[in-house]
Amino acid sequence: MADLSVKIAGVELKNPVMTASGTFGSGMEYSDFVDLSRLGAVVTKGVANVPWPGNPTPRVAEIRSGMMNAIGLQNPGIDVFCKRDIPFLQNYDTRIIVNVCGRTTEDYCEVAERLAEEPVDMLEINISCPNVKCGGISFGQDPKAVEQITAEIKKHAKQPVIMKLSPNVTDITEIARAAEAGGADALSMINTLTGMKIDINRRTFAIANKTGGVSGPAVHPIAVRMVYQTAQAVKIPIIGMGGVASAEDALELILAGASAVAVGTANFHDPMVTLKVIDGIKEYMERFHVGTVKELIGAVH
Numbered sequence: 255m256a257d258l259s260v261k262i263a264g265v266e267l268k269n270p271v272m273t274a275s276g277t278f279g280s281g282m283e284y285s286d287f288v289d290l291s292r293l294g295a296v297v298t299k300g301v302a303n304v305p306w307p308g309n310p311t312p313r314v315a316e317i318r319s320g321m322m323n324a325i326g327l328q329n330p331g332i333d334v335f336c337k338r339d340i341p342f343l344q345n346y347d348t349r350i351i352v353n354v355c356g357r358t359t360e361d362y363c364e365v366a367e368r369l370a371e372e373p374v375d376m377l378e379i380n381i382s383c384p385n386v387k388c389g390g391i392s393f394g395q396d397p398k399a400v401e402q403i404t405a406e407i408k409k410h411a412k413q414p415v416i417m418k419l420s421p422n423v424t425d426i427t428e429i430a431r432a433a434e435a436g437g438a439d440a441l442s443m444i445n446t447l448t449g450m451k452i453d454i455n456r457r458t459f460a461i462a463n464k465t466g467g468v469s470g471p472a473v474h475p476i477a478v479r480m481v482y483q484t485a486q487a488v489k490i491p492i493i494g495m496g497g498v499a500s501a502e503d504a505l506e507l508i509l510a511g512a513s514a515v516a517v518g519t520a521n522f523h524d525p526m527v528t529l530k531v532i533d534g535i536k537e538y539m540e541r542f543h544v545g546t547v548k549e550l551i552g553a554v555h
């Protein structure tokens with residue numbers, strides 16, 4: 255029997271497949287299609303200390319091999335989230351990872367504190383959203399700011415802290431080392447890459463925000479490269495994401511150094527894709543007589 259379990263920052267996941275923040279809600283919309291108890295973890299949409307309205311529409315567009323979005327982290331705020339989403343997720347035998355967004359360091363810390371007594375397994379801190387004016391990526395592109403905000407959040411968080419990194423930087427390893435130095439328990443990467451699409455018929459931007467974050471198969475090779483580089487640079491575990499739509503894509507990230515993977519954009523065209531990725535990893539392990547998925551993590555040098 256192939257052992258798919260992995261451990262991240264002391265938290266055991268039954269398999270290395272989770273959902274990518276913002277592409278799966280808190281699983282409510284998907285629970286008719288996917289038994290959430292089969293997932294390694296559900297990673298929720300970003301939640302802030304207060305409700306955020308998000309950006310003006312249109313805020314999503316299709317591109318060749320993926321999509322662009324500038325949702326702007328619309329969310330109902332931590333009060334509604336704690337009342338509505340956490341009790342829902344507790345009905346399932348899966349790990350709960352809450353993605354946290356904020357405009358200031360205090361915003362992030364407030365959410366971390368609110369979640370300290372909740373039945374949540376890990377926090378994923380989004381310092382990498384390209385679609386909000388303050389907070390988000392403005393933290394994630396400066397190594398000093400990354401170290402400081404990580405250290406500050408660590409003071410308030412009870413659960414292990416995963417820092418989610420932006421690919422919109424010159425050297426991802428510098429940012430990854432800064433997060434590690436600040437005390438991050440794990441890293442996740444990559445968030446979306448800033449892009450632009452022009453609607454030639456309307457002669458305007460396809461997205462009201464002008465720019466949007468590119469995700470889906472188009473970004474997968476970039477994610478593999480960044481996970482590989484980061485795995486050589488830090489000791490903490492990495493959760494890899496970016497264009498995963500099949501077990502093969504997930505295995506590439508794992509072999510490059512990811513301890514687990516998240517599936518994002520692919521959920522929109524195949525709500526059951528996460529289960530196919532899990533089954534595909536298991537089949538691969540059986541075919542190649544791999545006893546535990548841990549043998550595959552970072553196996554390619």
Ligand SMILES: Cc1cc2nc3c(=O)[nH]c(=O)nc-3n(C[C@H](O)[C@H](O)[C@H](O)COP(=O)(O)O)c2cc1C
Nearest residue numbers: 274275276300380444445469470496497498518519
């Ligand atoms: C519509 C949409 C909303 C997203 N919302 C968030 C979010 O709230 N927080 C976050 O950290 N990442 C967010 N992301 C980024 C994804 O979690 C993921 O890092 C990225 O899309 C790359 O993975 P993919 O190519 O599999 O989608 C969002 C992505 C999409 C497409």
